[in-house]
Amino acid sequence: MKYSSPPDKLIFYAQVWEIVRMIPPGRVSTYGKIAGWVPIAQTLNPQSYRAWGARWVGGAMANCPEDVPWQRVVNSQGKISLPANSKGYSHQKKLLEDEGIIFNNQDVIDLKRFGWNGPA
DNA sequence: TCCTTGACTCAGA
DNA sequence: CTCTGAGCCAAGG
Numbered sequence: 001m002k003y004s005s006p007p008d009k010l011i012f013y014a015q016v017w018e019i020v021r022m023i024p025p026g027r028v029s030t031y032g033k034i035a036g037w038v039p040i041a042q043t044l045n046p047q048s049y050r051a052w053g054a055r056w057v058g059g060a061m062a063n064c065p066e067d068v069p070w071q072r073v074v075n076s077q078g079k080i081s082l083p084a085n086s087k088g089y090s091h092q093k094k095l096l097e098d099e100g101i102i103f104n105n106q107d108v109i110d111l112k113r114f115g116w117n118g119p120a
Numbered sequence: 121t122c123c124t125t126g127a128c129t130c131a132g133a
Numbered sequence: 134c135t136c137t138g139a140g141c142c143a144a145g146g
Binding site: 030031032035050051052053054055056057058059060061062070073074075076077080081082083088092 | 127128129
């Protein structure tokens with residue numbers, strides 16, 4: 001929802017979506033990494049950004065346009081960051097499996113294998 | 121105005 | 134591997 005937002009919320013979200021759209025099929029990335037690739041606003045100090053960037057990315061995912069492959073974004077543990085029983089959870093899992101991503105018996109994705117190296 | 125609450129992460133037990 | 138707690142910030146009830 002609307003917990004703390006970056007100075008230019010819409011700008012930030014747009015940047016996040018742009019990066020997420022670069023994630024190739026069959027690969028995933030994490031909130032924290034994506035936050036790290038989004039240019040940090042001058043008005044924010046690094047430590048605040050480190051603590052909140054990931055959550056803002058989450059906020060961006062919650063409000064992303066249809067053309068954004070939000071399902072390719074998981075938390076740093078390689079797990080889907082949604083309630084395990086929610087509809088969104090199963091939806092995301094299915095989309096990822098359809099792309100060839102494998103979940104182990106604990107519903108965890110092996111980031112070593114499926115993690116994306118980033119836009120650079 | 122006070123209190124709860126987030127699609128997070130990291131370190132420690 | 135699982136579970137806690139701390140960190141960090143602002144909107145909304």
